[in-house]
Structures are given as C-alpha cells and as structure tokens.
Amino acid sequence: MIGVEQFYWAYLIIWAGIVLYVLYLTQRQSKITKEIKLLKEVIDGGRD
C-alpha cells in the first residue's frame, strides 16, 4: 500500500517530538527544583 512507510515515520516523529519535549521540561524542572532547594538551604544556613 502506497504511503505506509511515510505514515509510520510521521507517527513516530510526532510522538517522539512530544516525548522529547516532555523530557526536556522534566529535566529543566528537576534542575530548577534542585537550585531552589540549594538557595533555601543557603538562606536558612545564613540565618542559623
């Protein structure tokens, strides 16, 4: 059937793109959360 290959590639690329973006967001959130934790520790440590 004509176009089967293109359909599977398109399907794969669409969801790969979305999953990669989700991974990017997750990685960014985790980095920011660590930074917030560190800053809070520094602030609390300074007070002590």
Next chain:
Amino acid sequence: MERRKLIDIVLVILAVVFVSATTLAAFYYAPLEPVDVLTVVEHESDYTGDDVRVKGVVHDLSGQDLSLWDISSPDPGITINVTYSGEGDLSTLASDGDTVYVVGRYDPDDGFSAKEVEIADDPDEPAGWTSPYSAKIFYFHVPAAWTSFLAFGVVLGCSIAYLLKGGQKWDIWALSSAEVGLMFNTVAVISGALWAKAEWGYYWDWNDAKLFSTFVLWLIFIAYVAIRSGAVRHESIPRVAAIFGVLGFAAVPISFISSRIWTSLHPNVVASSTGHLSSEAGTVLMLGVLAFTFVYATLFSRRTAIERSVMEIQDLKEKLEEEE
C-alpha cells in the same frame, strides 16, 4: 491535594486516554482516504451532482468503455469503470497505459459517465490524493497544526492582556504557550513534509503558499522563543515580546487562508466548501483535535510551573542578596 496538582493529573489522564483513542481509531477505524478527493482536485462541486474531472491511468480500453486505475478519486488506487458517451471514438482518444483526464458525472451506483476524455499533458503532475495509507497522517498532522494555532492564539490574548493590564501572569502564559505552540508547529511541519513526499513526490516546495506561510509562522515563533530564552536580559523584554506576540499572530490567519487565496497544492478540507470528510474521518479527526488539545493543556501547565519556579529562584536570590 493542591488544586493545581489535581488539574495536572486530570489533564494527563485525559491526554493519555484521548491520544490512545486517536491512535487506535487512526490505525483501525479511520478510512484510508479521509477526503472526497474529487472536490479537492477539481472545481467546487458535489461529485454526485455536477460534472467533475478525474485523473487516472487507462487500465483497460474496449469499445466505448474504459477502466481507470490509480485514479485520483473517489478512492485512489482502485479501478473504476467509465462509460464514454462523448463525441468520437474512444480508441482514437486514449490507449491502454495513457494518463488521462475524464470529465463527467460520478454516481456511486451507476459508475462514472464520461463526456470528455483527454490525455494528460504531464502524466507526472500530481493528481491529488494518490497515497491512501499516508493520508492517515491527516489525523495527527491537522490536530498538531490546529493546536499550534490555538497556542499562538493564547499568545495573542495573553500578550494583549499584558500590554493593557501588565502582570507577570500574562507574560508567563504567553511565553509558555509560544514554546509549546512552536513544538506543535514543528511537528505539523515535519509530518506535513512526510505526507507531501508520499502524495506529491517531494518534501517541500518553496513556491507553495501554504508551505511558505507556515514556514514564516514557524520562524516568527522561533524568534519569539529566542528573545525569551534568557540570552538577552532587560526589563523591557516582556513588553517587546508582547508586542512581537501580537504582531506575530498575524501570520496565523495568513497561513490558514493561504491555500485558499494563493497557489497551493495543500488541500482545504477543514472549514472549506471544497473538502468533505466522511463521518468516520470526521470522528477520528475530532478525537485527534481533543487529544492534542489535552496534550497542549498538560504541557502548557508544566511549562508555566517551570516559569513560576524561575521567578521563585529570582525572589530567593534577591532575598539572599538583601540578607548579605
């Protein structure tokens, strides 16, 4: 449970459910050819009513009847019988293997009744929808494009709100929506290029109005996201970005109507008088639109959460400097 977390969980569940439903429907339920291609390739008419022009390859010619295969309609890749009732002898007009246009009326019960038969000048010229399986890309490509338009619409709304009222919330929403919208736009462009390869034989055509205007739209929002990437830090950046977001949105309606007013092979099957979807295709398309909208809402929520955290970091740093 915190309200925001609850909304996130509901959105993720809805996104997963609708994405799964769309995938199953696109693979197993949707028809191979979602569009009544006669109306796409030819003039605006209902193919069971007015005369239409169909391109096909003569498969078998005998007497005043012929069979066409690899036709552009109503189902590409199948054979239909054509009864010729026009002037002259059909055998002098066409031969087996010729790529021809036939003009006449199509009736699902009686078949195609042709009044004219003419040899196609360029047999390689795309006849329209010739790759039935690749047409399933439609169920993901169109929702991705529509979701990107929705996202850029949110950028427009939030940018206007920011310019009128100010407030960090609008700026964060505009930035988040632009980034997520850009991702969907990229997905739509790549899936569209793959579909174009299957249907038209090439990935891209710079002279095609739809493709070119979509590329411009893509560049505009790449520029928007680049401005906001943090490479340039200035207090006027949110305001500049808001103005850019409002002006940049102009590319959305241009991209949408481009194939209707300029030269483009891109079909107009949605919100168009020339394209008709079967009810099955329409159902799967709606599922896809809902699925992508929920995915957008989920990603938008995650992206705004990141931006709020970035603001929190800035507040903490200021606090630290004050304490020092």
